[in-house]
Amino acid sequence: MKNIQINIKHLRSLKKFSQERFAQELGWTRSMVGSYEEGRSEPPIDRLIDISDYFKLPIDILVKNDLSQSKESSFMQIGNQRLLFPISVNDNDEELIEIIPTKASAGYLAGYADPEYIEQLQKIKLPFLPTGTHRAFPIKGDSMLPVKDGAYIVAKFVDDVRDIKDGRTYIVLTKSDGLVYKRVYNQIAEKQTLLLSSDNKTYDPYEVPIQEVLEVWEFTCCINTQEYDEKELKLSSIMTMFRELQVELEAVRKMS
Known part of the structure; x- marks a missing residue:
């Protein structure tokens, strides 16, 4: 041995x-x-x-x-045990960003804690990122418009899921669904769940038991692989405005 x-x-x-x-x-x-x-x-x-x-x-x-x-x-703390959490560094001991390729994203659920799987991923360095461990995750579908299918979300690892902030966007790895990118609401104290919501309201929000959650990564930046056209940009502005208005209305409702 x-x-x-x-x-x-x-x-x-x-x-x-x-x-x-x-x-x-x-x-x-x-x-x-x-x-x-x-x-x-x-x-x-x-x-x-x-x-x-x-x-x-x-x-x-x-x-x-x-x-x-x-x-x-x-090492990542899960319950009363710690699991090996692979981190890549360059020759200057600077952390690199592993890129989860689109074709391999389905395999991330099986390989996320495997050093050999992480080692074979392509890596980049983005010097403008804040400190912390980051990975780049591919986005599929239209549930988080205006983030387009094929874009990459660069996200920072969240050490403690209890630190999740309501209404921010996260990459969430769960046992049942694998990788998803959603707007998350912290319900751990009340219900031992996370509420995952899509910005595209044709998709219903749903709850995930905390014991199903394997990893959480907080949005840092988005890398688009396609150009936006003028109509999409206008749609993005409208959606942002309505989202901010909803937050303000909820705040007013709680005060009244």
């Missing part, structure tokens, strides 16, 4: 622990830590459980993956 040898040393270094301090944290001896890191012996299952419990990482991630390129930000 060469990965275990690499991973124990790397996880210890993330904590900036000496071998002695690390041994104290886990209730081991320093010689055990040295033996495992140098590959002179392999940890038995009870030691793997110790590491899994301490770092909140599933044992299969510890055994199957080389974590030596991961950082603290490479």
Whole structure:
């Protein structure tokens, strides 16, 4: 289990622990830590459980993956466990934007947490983006007009779904629907759900149980692959005006 040898040393270094301090944290001896890191012996299952419990990482991630390129930000908290969250960086340790291609977007549900899947994606760097982890997602259909079919939404990873802000747009990955781009309303406190709404009102809003949500990415910018014509731009302005008016009317209704 060469990965275990690499991973124990790397996880210890993330904590900036000496071998002695690390041994104290886990209730081991320093010689055990040295033996495992140098590959002179392999940890038995009870030691793997110790590491899994301490770092909140599933044992299969510890055994199957080389974590030596991961950082603290490479892990995503889900419940009381952390999952490996692949992040690509360039030679200057700057995060790159992975592009989810249109043809492969259906496979994102199966590969979103797989470092090998993320590694093979094309990547770009957009220096004007704010700090944070971003990905570019293809848009299909007309549910979020004026964003056109074939456009890409560049979005920032949301660490905690409870931070979702009502009425903003997000890429949401769910177990049942895969990737969707919607305007989201946070109903976690009241109903343990998110309300997903389309800007094209021919599509009805629907609720998603929070346990169905795998990832959420907040809109940062849109990259259009087609030119707008004059009529579409006018339609966009009208839709924006009505959307803003609806928000104002709802605010007035709550005050009255």
